[in-house]
Amino acid sequence: MTAARGIRNPAWRATVLGVAIALTGACSSPFGGDEEGDILLRVANESPVTFDRTFVHLPEDQVEFGALAANQVSDYVRVSAAYRYAYILVEVGDTDYVLQPIDYVGEEPLGPGKYTYALEPSTTPGYLIFSFRKDD
Secondary structure, three states, rough: OOOHHHHHHHHHHHHHHHHHHHHHHHHHOOOOOOOOOOOEEEEEEEOOOOOOOOEEEEEOOOOEEEEEEEEEEOOOOOOOOOOOOOOEEEOOEEEEEOOOOOOOOOOOOOOEEEEEEEEEEEOOOEEEEEEEEEEE
């Protein structure tokens, strides 16, 4: 049997499709997800300006959320560990806005669930207005 005949064979196609589906189901995606025990994080641009870049540095993960339009919310991303705040960099044009935590001393890691870091550039260049919320 040549390779071309094998590809055209319906039984072979069904086998390959079944294996692909089984392998896909066995893998977990770093995006979205809703499995018990997951920590899912997203960012919300709660301002009238577009974020050209949105980056979050967590204790075990670095997440590039990319550009976010005004009043847009990103997709959830699965992370290993998170706290009620993190190092966050938002770029708007030529200006960087940063939330810079000193440490996490006394903070409890977040448990499984969905969380949002809500962001807005401050009128003081370089600073972010930040709020944290646990989503349903």
